[in-house]
Amino acid sequence: KIDGKFIKNLDHGCGIPDKALFRKELPLMLEKLQGRKSFMQENSISYPCGNKVFTFKDVGDKFELEIKD
Structure with missing residues (x-):
């Protein structure tokens, strides 16, 4: 739902600053991750969630997300 305060439009990213x-989201994410192990690799960070592992990689001038089962 477009509320004009948080969600500005329906374009990619919804115009959210x-x-x-x-x-809004970082405190909840940090709370959920507290006590979990993160697997650090060079230029990347991985977070296990349920039966998946989300890996964020720093590639040149962008980030790539890899999701493994």
Whole structure:
């Protein structure tokens, strides 16, 4: 639902400012990740969630997400 405050439009990213997204979601994400092990690799970070592992890789000037079962 477009509320004009958080979600501005239905384009990619919904017009949500990064700062607002982090302010809203980061505390919950950090709480969920507390006590979990993260598997660090060079230029990447992985987070297990359920039966999947989400790996964020720093590739050049962008980030890539890899999801493994």
